[in-house]
Amino acid sequence: MNRARSRATALFRRVVMINGLIFTLGTLILALSPATVSARVKLTEIPVLIVGLAVMLTANALLLRRSLAPMLKSERSTASATALAAQENERQRIARELHDEIGQTLTVALLVLKRAVDRAPVEIRNELAETQEAVRSGLDEVRSIARRLRPDALEDLGLNSALAALCSEFTQAAGITVVKHIASQVDRLPPDIELVCYRVAQxxxxxxxxxxxxxxxxxDLHTTPHRLTLRIADxxxxGVTRExxxxNGMRERALLVNAxxxxxxxxxxxxxxxxxxPLSGQVD
Ligand SMILES: Nc1ncnc2c1ncn2[C@@H]1O[C@H](COP(=O)(O)OP(=O)(O)O)[C@@H](O)[C@H]1O
Ligand SMILES: [Mg+2]
Structure with a gap:
């Protein structure tokens, strides 16, 4: 609140100063130049007036833009931080619903099916068993989608374990070997830094x-007291040319932590x- 007010005050001051400057310059030019305007403006004087006005407005706009650029930039990065936080929350919500609701329903269906398979007449036992398989793999898929949306391991176990889990899931799903070197960290890193690393790796x-x-x-993940480096190479x-x-999502996330x-x-x-x-909150 206070910060917002002092920003607004700073903004107000700058606008007043720039406008003041432009008006002063305009007045000076009028006073010093030979240009005059008749009591009733003549047709030939109108273009001169228009040009003068256009020059003033353009100068005003350019100066304002230059002077407000840092503010606009920080506004944009706050907006993108808010958007990313909203996206993370939404992911959490969807993950929870997938896991708790569809996951729960499928679990119940599996239990019922299991009882049915045991008691079913031979003619339909095979079909039932196939249905059971399908439901089971549906349940696995729902769980793995929920895990991808919400990195539980990150909150519970920290970045190292979450990255290790991510790698082994990746190897299982894609059949590609991951050689990983994750330096063990003494301390936990700040949550926003851990999340950025996790999402970039993912x-x-x-x-x-x-x-x-x-x-x-x-x-590879390694840290020095001043810097964390994460590298994913294949x-x-x-030949990546298009981003x-x-x-783009990775770049936006990196910006959030000055990376x-x-x-x-x-x-x-x-x-x-x-x-x-950069670690320890400093930009290096
Ligand atoms: N590891 C990679 N190897 C080869 N090409 C890649 C790799 N990563 C990204 N690309 C290329 O860069 C493009 C942009 O990637 P990305 O921004 O993640 O978009 P998307 O994955 O949705 O296509 C991809 O479409 C692909 O052509
Ligand atoms: Mg992609």
């Missing part, structure tokens, strides 16, 4: 599975995503 691995044609992935086809919603995200992807030589996060 999107990078998803991209490897979807686009890379890779046999192998490397995931030996696939490389879609996935990569740098670089992607190097020479064609035919695999892709490497690196995330550098």
């Amino acid at each position: 999107e990078s691995l998803t991209n490897v599975a979807r686009h890379a044609d890779a046999d192998k992935v490397w995931l 030996d696939g086809k490389g 879609g919603a996935g990569i 740098d995200l670089t992607i190097t992807s020479p064609r035919g030589e695999g892709t490497e995503v690196r995330l550098y996060i």
